[in-house]
Amino acid sequence: MNIKNKYKITPVIGLQWGDEGKGKSVARIASHLKTSDLIVRFQGGNNAGHTIWHKSKCYVFKLIPSGVFGKAQIHLGAGMVINGAALLQETQTIPLNIQFLNRMSVSPHAVLTLPTHILLDSILEKSKGKKKIGSTGRGISPSYTDLIMRRALRVGDIFHNDFKKKYNALSLEHKNFLSNVFGYDISNKKLKEELKESEKNFWQGIKFLSSLTILNSADLVEKTLSSGNKVIAEGAQGTLLDVRFGNYPFVTSSHTIASGVGTGLGISPVSIGASIGVLKAYTTKVGEGPFPTELGGKKSAVWCRDNKFAYEKEKFQNPNPNSQDEFEQGVALRRRGNEIGAVTGRLRRTGWLDIPLVKYAIKINNATELVLTKLDILNSFEKIKVCTDYIINTQKTQKTPFDLSRKKIKCVYKSFPVWKGKLSDYGKKLPKEALDYIKFLEKILGAKIIYVGTGPEEHHVVERYW
Numbered sequence: 001m002n003i004k005n006k007y008k009i010t011p012v013i014g015l016q017w018g019d020e021g022k023g024k025s026v027a028r029i030a031s032h033l034k035t036s037d038l039i040v041r042f043q044g045g046n047n048a049g050h051t052i053w054h055k056s057k058c059y060v061f062k063l064i065p066s067g068v069f070g071k072a073q074i075h076l077g078a079g080m081v082i083n084g085a086a087l088l089q090e091t092q093t094i095p096l097n098i099q100f101l102n103r104m105s106v107s108p109h110a111v112l113t114l115p116t117h118i119l120l121d122s123i124l125e126k127s128k129g130k131k132k133i134g135s136t137g138r139g140i141s142p143s144y145t146d147l148i149m150r151r152a153l154r155v156g157d158i159f160h161n162d163f164k165k166k167y168n169a170l171s172l173e174h175k176n177f178l179s180n181v182f183g184y185d186i187s188n189k190k191l192k193e194e195l196k197e198s199e200k201n202f203w204q205g206i207k208f209l210s211s212l213t214i215l216n217s218a219d220l221v222e223k224t225l226s227s228g229n230k231v232i233a234e235g236a237q238g239t240l241l242d243v244r245f246g247n248y249p250f251v252t253s254s255h256t257i258a259s260g261v262g263t264g265l266g267i268s269p270v271s272i273g274a275s276i277g278v279l280k281a282y283t284t285k286v287g288e289g290p291f292p293t294e295l296g297g298k299k300s301a302v303w304c305r306d307n308k309f310a311y312e313k314e315k316f317q318n319p320n321p322n323s324q325d326e327f328e329q330g331v332a333l334r335r336r337g338n339e340i341g342a343v344t345g346r347l348r349r350t351g352w353l354d355i356p357l358v359k360y361a362i363k364i365n366n367a368t369e370l371v372l373t374k375l376d377i378l379n380s381f382e383k384i385k386v387c388t389d390y391i392i393n394t395q396k397t398q399k400t401p402f403d404l405s406r407k408k409i410k411c412v413y414k415s416f417p418v419w420k421g422k423l424s425d426y427g428k429k430l431p432k433e434a435l436d437y438i439k440f441l442e443k444i445l446g447a448k449i450i451y452v453g454t455g456p457e458e459h460h461v462v463e464r465y466w
Ligand code: GDP
Pocket: 014, 018, 019, 020, 021, 022, 023, 024, 048, 049, 050, 051, 052, 053, 338, 342, 372, 373, 374, 375, 376, 377, 452, 453, 454, 455, 456, 457, 460
């Protein structure tokens, strides 16, 4: 692939609520990179789940950049939160014949996730009751909270003699908070045993982290760019999950947008080039919060919150994508798209593509090129629907309101006919109906669709503009 940005980073950013297919997109780009190029993560932690298929095997990367099967250098950047035990475990999923530790580095600024962060995450979520966010439970928000509270432990701290002391002090602060504020019994035997086990894993993770190459993100990026090599910044989560500009408070705790590349790596904003935006041909969301185009509306939101995949499979053995019941259509979309959370196994809520939201995301990220994923999932639908506008207070608009949940939004849809058979039957060409749909999206979104995903594997893609 021809990366257009020269001497600038290319952010690859999710334009929806995460799980757009960023992992596959980055892996595809990575397959064209050289050993002197670089792929970095700049935010988030193991709340991410980036799925790629390599040589017919499925991998889910949470912390390691998705370009690991290519030749480029990979880096876990300053803006990340890192669970060392999870990182160690993830490295063990990569086949032994893939040499990557010699091309992988970690920033000393990245924040460490402690076992008590994970405990805090689960208890804080439970305490919110019906107002929960639907966190992935990986301790992400408490880890970032400690950074803002200026008491976090960072990767660079591992190498100092007082690390253990600092760890014990912070861990105790967390336990005291849980006990004083939530009346949590920290002397409970079961809890103590669980924490002991997590701590054992934590220290194994720290040992592993201390064996890795530690590099300052900014230095690494600047050196790579100034010698004319490419840098790809792999976004995690999606624009609508950005902690400030997403649909607050139903967001993650980091800056998922392209500007996050600057603060997440410590580089000048002029080094950030135009983004490649990744969007699904429909919309999905895991966790709570408003979702204007959700098929089945509130019923779907509650269903996905309360039920497991096994139960849904039993209840809906063969959901009809063309059912008159929108809820059933949503189930069919989930089943066909295998929309089950890659990290938590939760049911992803499903709905039609939402142009006002994607337009907002394109603008905020300066996404001039797009990757449209999972078009093949719409194969057996009779028509594809796209929300082109919202009606808010009788006014038609494409502008995303400040807070989606405070407005009564009615969606205006446009329908498109669907091709006959499967997209894969058309090889590297796309059927007329798919092309009409793609061209409509390019026009309304004002950006080029450079890749169209026609299946989950690396080669399931149609490249355009080449
Ligand atoms: P990410 O978090 O943005 O990397 O996305 P996830 O990996 O969480 O979810 C995307 C899912 O869609 C994964 O299971 C991918 O294997 C799959 N996928 C990506 N692109 C395509 C595509 O074009 N077609 C199909 N059928 N699956 C795809």
